[in-house]
Amino acid sequence: xxxxRQIAEMLHANAENLPEGGEITRVASIDLARPSDAVFAxxxxxxxxxxxxxxxxxxxxxxxxxxxxxxxxxxxKDPRYAFSVxxxxxxxxxxxxxxxxxxxxxxxxIGANVNIGAGTVIGDDVSIGDDTIIDARVVVYDGxxxxxxxxxxxxxxxxxxxxxxxxxxxxEYIRFPQQGRLIIEDDVEIGANSTVDRGALEExxxxxxxxxxxxxxIGHNCVLGKNVIIAAQTGISGSSVVEDGAILGGQVGIGEHxxxxxxxxxxxxxxxxxxxxxxxxxxxxxxRPAQPLKQYLRDLxxxxxx
Numbered sequence: 001x002x003x004x005r006q007i008a009e010m011l012h013a014n015a016e017n018l019p020e021g022g023e024i025t026r027v028a029s030i031d032l033a034r035p036s037d038a039v040f041a042x043x044x045x046x047x048x049x050x051x052x053x054x055x056x057x058x059x060x061x062x063x064x065x066x067x068x069x070x071x072x073x074x075x076x077k078d079p080r081y082a083f084s085v086x087x088x089x090x091x092x093x094x095x096x097x098x099x100x101x102x103x104x105x106x107x108x109x110i111g112a113n114v115n116i117g118a119g120t121v122i123g124d125d126v127s128i129g130d131d132t133i134i135d136a137r138v139v140v141y142d143g144x145x146x147x148x149x150x151x152x153x154x155x156x157x158x159x160x161x162x163x164x165x166x167x168x169x170x171x172e173y174i175r176f177p178q179q180g181r182l183i184i185e186d187d188v189e190i191g192a193n194s195t196v197d198r199g200a201l202e203e204x205x206x207x208x209x210x211x212x213x214x215x216x217x218i219g220h221n222c223v224l225g226k227n228v229i230i231a232a233q234t235g236i237s238g239s240s241v242v243e244d245g246a247i248l249g250g251q252v253g254i255g256e257h258x259x260x261x262x263x264x265x266x267x268x269x270x271x272x273x274x275x276x277x278x279x280x281x282x283x284x285x286x287x288r289p290a291q292p293l294k295q296y297l298r299d300l301x302x303x304x305x306x
Contacts, residue, residue: 003024004019004057007038011059011086024056029202034055039058040083041064047067059083077169083166083177087176106125108122111129120134120136134146135153141160143198144159146158146184150187155192156190161198162199162238163238164238177200181198183205184206186209187208188209191213191216204221204223205223207225210229211229216233222241225245228246236254237255239257245263245281247263256275259279266278267293276290
């Protein structure tokens with residue numbers, strides 16, 4: 001595995017005055033970094049956080065790197081893109097597991113009274129709690145944790161890679177690391193042909209008792225609280241939060257980094273803009289962009305008069 005100086009050479013960065021350092025084996029978020037991990041910082045604030053972490057290598061912008069004398073810092077033009085390149089270089093070669101019928105990975109933990117349907121594929125390092133039902137043709141990727149009394153209907157895909165890319169200055173895209181986990185807590189139900197992505201660097205989490213209808217998509221790094229209800233054809237972009245007891249109608253669309261507060265109700269077809277925060281227990285929001293129901297109806301009445 002490469003050391004600091006070798007990583008700089010991989011990324012076509014200046015390796016002068018860099019110590020060799022220890023081996024770097026993987027990439028990670030700043031909060032979870034270990035001495036063998038590389039992290040990235042896109043501004044001076046995140047660079048300060050990174051220098052306080054245990055990370056063994058820190059990728060920072062050229063302008064920001066001059067603000068610190070930390071020997072772990074590697075100056076690059078675009079830290080996020082360089083981070084993605086490094087992640088690919090550090091990734092182990094994929095391994096194939098071929099079986100005559102169902103595919104069951106190594107180190108899989110299956111609880112009591114678990115029912116797994118025909119044609120389902122279970123990857124490596126998956127754990128499945130007691131009394132869980134996984135119907136036919138489900139795909140559970142590596143490292144997914146499934147609690148007790150979970151129902152997963154046919155065609156669902158759990159732990160797939162999220163839709164995240166870093167763009168070079170020339171407009172070329174490279175996949176941002178999608179190496180986090182997916183945790184599905186107890187008593188969750190996931191409908192047919194729904195997809196739940198793994199976290200990019202940390203985790204995606206579906207809270208206890210939440211129910212997802214058919215054809216629902218949950219992006220990477222999303223966190224659903226307890227007893228969340230989501231109707232069909234709803235899509236939630238990465239890093240959004242839906243708090244306890246929220247209800248989402250059919251065909252709701254939520255942008256990235258949005259927050260839907262506890263016990264908020266989103267009517268069918270509602271759209272939540274990226275970064276938007278909707279709060280108010282039992283408050284009903286409707287429309288695109290979503291707004292309180294009374295305001296939505298007033299605006300609709302005014303529109304009809306035009």
